[in-house]
Amino acid sequence: MKPLNPVLYNRLIQKFQFVRVVDDGRSMMGDYLPNLGFGYRKLQLVIRDWGETYKVNCPDCNDTKFRLCINHRWAVRDERNRDDNLHLVKCFNEDCFNTRQKQKELHATVFPLGSWANRVQPLQRPTPSYAIPDVPIVLPQGTLLTDLSPEHRARLYLRGRGFDPDLLSRDYQVQFSEPTDESRPRLYEGRIVVPIFALRRILKPVGSGNSTEEWLAGWQARSIDDEQLHESSPKYMTATGTKKTALLYGLPQAVKTTGPAVIVEGITDAWRVGPRAVAMLGKNISTEQCKLAVRRFRGRTIVVWLDADASEDAKQTQDRLRESRFEVGDGARVLLATTPEGRGDPGDCQPEEIRMVIERAIGKAVTMKAPAPQVLRPRVQRR
Numbered sequence: 197m198k199p200l201n202p203v204l205y206n207r208l209i210q211k212f213q214f215v216r217v218v219d220d221g222r223s224m225m226g227d228y229l230p231n232l233g234f235g236y237r238k239l240q241l242v243i244r245d246w247g248e249t250y251k252v253n254c255p256d257c258n259d260t261k262f263r264l265c266i267n268h269r270w271a272v273r274d275e276r277n278r279d280d281n282l283h284l285v286k287c288f289n290e291d292c293f294n295t296r297q298k299q300k301e302l303h304a305t306v307f308p309l310g311s312w313a314n315r316v317q318p319l320q321r322p323t324p325s326y327a328i329p330d331v332p333i334v335l336p337q338g339t340l341l342t343d344l345s346p347e348h349r350a351r352l353y354l355r356g357r358g359f360d361p362d363l364l365s366r367d368y369q370v371q372f373s374e375p376t377d378e379s380r381p382r383l384y385e386g387r388i389v390v391p392i393f394a395l396r397r398i399l400k401p402v403g404s405g406n407s408t409e410e411w412l413a414g415w416q417a418r419s420i421d422d423e424q425l426h427e428s429s430p431k432y433m434t435a436t437g438t439k440k441t442a443l444l445y446g447l448p449q450a451v452k453t454t455g456p457a458v459i460v461e462g463i464t465d466a467w468r469v470g471p472r473a474v475a476m477l478g479k480n481i482s483t484e485q486c487k488l489a490v491r492r493f494r495g496r497t498i499v500v501w502l503d504a505d506a507s508e509d510a511k512q513t514q515d516r517l518r519e520s521r522f523e524v525g526d527g528a529r530v531l532l533a534t535t536p537e538g539r540g541d542p543g544d545c546q547p548e549e550i551r552m553v554i555e556r557a558i559g560k561a562v563t564m565k566a567p568a569p570q571v572l573r574p575r576v577q578r579r
Contacts, residue, residue: 338373414438
């Protein structure tokens with residue numbers, strides 16, 4: 197896509213990160229009519245068709261549904277009536293920019309070196325909670341599982357639970373940390389440390405494409421010897437600053453796969469299902485996790501597979517994902533998977549069982565399609 201106003205489009209990308217374009221490539225259409233309202237003759241632009249429009253989240257009302265619409269000729273001087281066109285903006289959430297002053301503030305926000313930068317106070321765009329953590333995340337000092345001896349207790353523990361330590365180390369950078377007095381937070385016992393990575397978009401100029409990078413957004417650590425736990429030390433530890441409700445564990449691996457994506461509860465569930473799975477780190481999906489899944493798995497089938505005792509939570513997760521997809525116009529399916537009888541969660545299943553569960557969820561959705569409409573034959577009148 198080549199925007200009609202690449203300068204404005206690039207500035208919006210840099211300021212708001214995500215920009216939707218509607219009616220791309222279509223120029224604005226309008227008529228110039230006399231306006232005598234100020235006691236002198238002046239041409240007023242009456243718009244008939246906005247044409248190409250850029251939609252972002254409004255920084256004034258903290259909108260999250262891309263309801264701030266900015267025309268491609270916004271802030272472009274009109275030579276016929278000498279207007280700067282700052283009025284070509286509309287917030288459909290709370291009509292935030294209906295005054296000249298607010299329009300100047302938005303211009304100072306988008307163009308910090310522009311004509312209004314030193315005259316008005318720019319809008320303070322809130323930093324989304326899924327962005328960089330407030331507290332820098334630092335992994336405890338440890339060793340990758342691949343660098344441990346084959347008979348190390350951490351490798352034996354994972355193999356005893358049916359996981360391949362080398363695979364976890366290679367694909368998820370799982371490591372083992374020994375207890376030390378210098379570690380912060382202090383580890384009183386040996387723990388398996390699981391880094392949680394998020395994706396961040398790298399912005400580039402128009403035409404050069406965009407890419408993403410991984411960054412450390414948190415970690416969790418589990419004791420491998422529950423009987424030796426220190427009295428002040430829990431079985432699971434989470435890094436300070438980890439915003440679990442804004443993260444999906446395993447997302448960097450899942451976005452590289454194709455076919456259906458699977459949403460599960462915990463980290464070990466995601467390990468068992470494989471690289472197409474992401475974990476919510478809990479039973480209930482948050483608003484930010486919904487947006488993250490809808491954005492990263494656009495057009496792909498999503499299978500919700502929670503623990504056997506969380507059927508109601510699974511249905512609520514399915515409904516929220518469907519609603520989020522409907523809001524952005526994504527018609528891809530959101531399906532439910534059922535844990536096999538005798539198993540508590542996906543982490544208890546064998547590879548063949550996992551394949552069958554996903555195939556059964558997709559196959560059930562296909563067979564539940566609405567029946568074909570009945571063809572009504574015209575009545576023949578007999579004489």
